[in-house]
Amino acid sequence: MKDDVTIINCQLINKAQALKDVSFEVKKGEIFGLIGPDGAGKTTLFRILTSLISADSGQATVDGLDVATDFRELRKHIGYMPGRFSLYQDLSVEENLQFFATIFNTTVEENYYLIQDIYKQIEPFKRRRAGKLSGGMKQKLALSCALIHKPVVLFLDEPTTGVDPVSRKEFWEMLKKLKTEGVTIVVSTPYMDEAQLCDRIALIQHGKILSVETPEKIIAGFPKKLYQAHSENNYLLLLEVRKNPEVKSAFMSGEYLHIVFNGEADETVPNLKEIGPSIEDCFVYLIEN
Amino acid sequence: MIIKIDNLTKCFGDFTAVDHITFSVGKGEIFGFLGANGAGKTTAMRMFCGLSKPTSGEGRVAGYDIAKQPEMVKKNIGYMSQKFSLYEDLKVWENIRLFAGIYGLDGKQISRKTDITLKRIGLMNEKNTLVKELPLGWKQKLAFSVAIFHEPKIVFLDEPTGGVDPIARRQFWEMIYEAAEKGITVFVTTHYMDEAEYCNRVSIMVDGRIKVLDTPGRLKDRFHAKNMDEVFRQLAR
Numbered sequence: 052m053k054d055d056v057t058i059i060n061c062q063l064i065n066k067a068q069a070l071k072d073v074s075f076e077v078k079k080g081e082i083f084g085l086i087g088p089d090g091a092g093k094t095t096l097f098r099i100l101t102s103l104i105s106a107d108s109g110q111a112t113v114d115g116l117d118v119a120t121d122f123r124e125l126r127k128h129i130g131y132m133p134g135r136f137s138l139y140q141d142l143s144v145e146e147n148l149q150f151f152a153t154i155f156n157t158t159v160e161e162n163y164y165l166i167q168d169i170y171k172q173i174e175p176f177k178r179r180r181a182g183k184l185s186g187g188m189k190q191k192l193a194l195s196c197a198l199i200h201k202p203v204v205l206f207l208d209e210p211t212t213g214v215d216p217v218s219r220k221e222f223w224e225m226l227k228k229l230k231t232e233g234v235t236i237v238v239s240t241p242y243m244d245e246a247q248l249c250d251r252i253a254l255i256q257h258g259k260i261l262s263v264e265t266p267e268k269i270i271a272g273f274p275k276k277l278y279q280a281h282s283e284n285n286y287l288l289l290l291e292v293r294k295n296p297e298v299k300s301a302f303m304s305g306e307y308l309h310i311v312f313n314g315e316a317d318e319t320v321p322n323l324k325e326i327g328p329s330i331e332d333c334f335v336y337l338i339e340n
Numbered sequence: 341m342i343i344k345i346d347n348l349t350k351c352f353g354d355f356t357a358v359d360h361i362t363f364s365v366g367k368g369e370i371f372g373f374l375g376a377n378g379a380g381k382t383t384a385m386r387m388f389c390g391l392s393k394p395t396s397g398e399g400r401v402a403g404y405d406i407a408k409q410p411e412m413v414k415k416n417i418g419y420m421s422q423k424f425s426l427y428e429d430l431k432v433w434e435n436i437r438l439f440a441g442i443y444g445l446d447g448k449q450i451s452r453k454t455d456i457t458l459k460r461i462g463l464m465n466e467k468n469t470l471v472k473e474l475p476l477g478w479k480q481k482l483a484f485s486v487a488i489f490h491e492p493k494i495v496f497l498d499e500p501t502g503g504v505d506p507i508a509r510r511q512f513w514e515m516i517y518e519a520a521e522k523g524i525t526v527f528v529t530t531h532y533m534d535e536a537e538y539c540n541r542v543s544i545m546v547d548g549r550i551k552v553l554d555t556p557g558r559l560k561d562r563f564h565a566k567n568m569d570e571v572f573r574q575l576a577r
Contacts (some may be wrong), residue, residue, distance in 0.1 A: 088505040089476040104396070134503075185377045199504030213501040215376040215531050216569055217576045241505050242532070245567070286517035302510050303517065306556060331506045331534075338507055 052157075067092060070095055070258040075250075077237060082230055085239040086248030088338060092258040093239045094134060095209045097108050100237070101131045113202045127155065130197035136189050141238030144173055145193055146283070148199060154201035166195040168223050170315075187218035194225065195240040198234075205229065207238040212247065223248055243331035252338055261337055266330055271326040273336065276300070279307040282321045292320060300339065304331075311336070342367055342494050342525040343388065348397035350383050357383040359548035360397065365541075370526045372489035372518060372536045372556075375545030376576045381529050382498070386546070388527070389496055390414050392553075394502055402493040415443065416485035418495035418524075424500040425483035432463060435471055436486055443490035457485050461477075461515075477508030494525040501530060513538050533569035544570070544575050551575050 070092045076081045098104045100113055102122035124215070127306045129172045131269060135156040137318040138147045163170075173191050174186065175210060181192060190210055206227075210218045223245060226236055237247070246252055247266050254261040256270075262269065265299045289308055292301045299311045309332060328336075343365040350358040358380045375381045386392040387403050390410030399406040424449035426435045433454055440450045443567060458464045461481045471479060480500060488494050497516075501509045513516045513535070516526050529540065536542050536556055543553040552575065556568055565571045 089503075090505060177399050187377050196436075209503060213499065213531065215576070216572050217376055219531075220573065242501055243506055245535075286514075289517075290513070303513050303538065304510070305534055328509050335507055335510070 068120060070099075073109075073255075073259060073260055074076045074257070074261050075253055077235060079235055080230055080233055081250045082226060082236045082238065082248070084246050084252040085237065085244075086148050086246050086252050086254060086334060087239075091255045093255060095255050095258075096210055096255070097133075097206050097237075097239070101129055101206055102126060102144035113230065127200065128203045130202035130205045132197045132205075132210055134206045134212065136193065138181045138189070138193055138196060140217050141180060143178050143180055145177040146185070147192060147196055149219045151196040152199045157200050162199055162201045165201055165229075168228060169198075169306070171196045171307070172221075187214075187215060187222075189216070190214055190222060194222070198229070202234065204235045207236065208240065209239050211240060211242065219245070243329065243334060244335075246330050254334065256338055269330060269333050270328055273333050275311045275336075276316065277326055277332055278312070278316055278320075278323050279304070279326045279330045280310055280312045281307045288321065300336070301333065341365065341370075343371075343399070345388070345399040346397055346460065347386070348387060349395050350380075350387060350392065351395045356473035356548050358387070358394075358506050361545075361548075361550045362381060363543060363550060363553055365494075365525055365526055365527060368520050368523045369541065370520050370528065370539045371540035373527060373529045373545070374536055374540035374542055374572065375529075378544040379576075381545055382507050384452055385496060385498060385527075385529070387421060388413075394537040415541075416492055416494075418490070420483045420487040420490040420495065421496075423498075424565060426471045426479060426486065428568060429470065431468050431470055432458070432474070432482060435466045435482070436489060439486045440489050445490055449514055453489065457489065477504055477511070480504060480508065482510055484512065484519075488519055488524060492524065494527060495519065497528040499528065499529055499531065501532065501535065509535070533567065533572055536568040536572075544572060546576055 070288045073096065085096065087093055088188060092201050098120060099106050100111060102118045102125055105119055113125055114128045116128065126310055142150065166295065169191050173188050176188065184192065184224055206328065211222055214222065240246060251263060251265050252269060253254060253263045265291065285303060285308060289303060292298055292310060295317060297314065297317050299313045301308055341364045344447065345364065346362050347360045348358060349356065349360050361384065374382055378399050387394050387406055388399065390406050390413035406413055407512065409466060436454050437450055438456065441572055458467055463478060463482060465486065501512055520526050530536065534543040539556065541555050543550045558569050563571045563574050
């Protein structure tokens with residue numbers, strides 16, 4: 052199978068946002084998630100792969116094109132939705148879309164089938180200025196603009212931050228549909244329920260990739276038993292549990308505490324119950340150890 | 341009651357953004373105020389904070405009438421939002437000094453409390469750092485500490501954790517619990533439905549109205565849902 056994105060030893064030395072020996076491959080038609088704490092280097096990586104900045108050393112190809120030397124050709128093959136809303140706020144919905152189609156030498160009509168499910172939802176507002184749209188609608192317009200030239204690979208940097216759960220769900224359904232059209236998607240997100248929807252996830256911290264796995268394998272790889280507990284006052288329980296020398300880590304997680312013990316579980320902790328870890332538990336565990 | 345809202349309504353022309361909402365929140369409670377983009381949450385919050393006059397209905401926040409005593413409301417609440425909370429070009433201590441000063445604390449009080457606060461949140465070494473140089477998770481911790489520095493009865497948090505990674509979010513929620521334990525009421529909006537489960541009670545707003553209000557546990561039972569995300573999706577569409 053031909054690899055759409057191949058990064059080999061891509062290194063960026065840049066005080067705050069260094070990437071160190073980052074290597075991974077993304078397969079055609081994959082939804083590939085980049086997950087990591089703030090400042091881990093995700094946005095830097097997106098910028099290198101979209102040819103907006105160059106790596107200090109190393110090499111990366113996207114759709115067979117070198118990001119450093121073939122960048123002119125590369126830009127026709129990729130769509131990029133940066134984390135910050137970056138459409139023209141003073142142009143209308145329709146004008147933004149036409150603008151992006153024009154600069155890529157295509158027309159809205161030619162690739163309309165690719166965006167129609169998304170665009171139909173914002174079409175009633177097509178004369179509204181982009182700056183006046185709600186959060187969810189902005190994301191839909193930005194995605195439409197990133198897709199209008201039918202890119203082979205789509206890069207999405209935190210596309211759903213600040214978007215409500217219903218719109219997020221719709222957004223991910225669109226991504227799944229694009230995948231069936233053969234579009235490869237590289238996406239970063241702080242939402243762990245979205246991480247679960249990726250085919251594979253790269254966990255990144257301090258500019259290094261900790262693991263590249265399917266969500267199922269990441270969960271199966273959780274090295275300890277995980278327990279939940281709760282009481283009338285979870286905050287006081289948390290402070291109590293943390294004093295227990297048998298406790299390796301303890302965190303609030305919604306209505307419950309999530310606890311990992313060094314050895315055997317301490318049965319005196321109230322309402323203790325073994326549970327299966329979520330992607331979020333795995334993420335927190337990997338980052339902290 | 342720290343918040344008591346009665347039939348509060350806000351219209352813009354013939355559009356009703358907030359439509360006769362009624363609820364109350366008690367001391368030390370963590371209350372989640374949920375709703376889709378455009379449901380009317382921000383408009384409602386602006387009225388609770390004394391920033392926008394209601395079209396009709398009444399509300400009392402921290403003991404003051406939101407329509408008649410908006411300045412007293414503002415003095416007695418804390419506020420933090422993801423979009424704006426700190427001045428990026430000021431140092432950590434300067435931000436604290438500025439906001440505490442605005443709330444009327446005197447210089448001596450401020451300097452004493454600044455160090456205590458920074459030590460507690462582990463940012464003592466960053467006292468002289470410009471806020472823009474801090475990682476997002478640290479900024480949020482600082483912004484929350486600044487919002488409760490003047491010991492308000494209630495703090496409003498408008499999407500405080502947007503775009504923050506899971507570890508920073510869990511730490512942030514510990515700070516919220518700590519504040520609630522001290523008796524500060526926490527009123528929070530979020531798009532993370534797993535965070536809704538941290539709240540004592542939540543309300544879900546749809547098209548300007550409060551559609552449900554209960555504990556996360558009871559809402560999940562009522563809608564036969566395994567998590568708050570499912571509850572939200574059943575209601576919001």
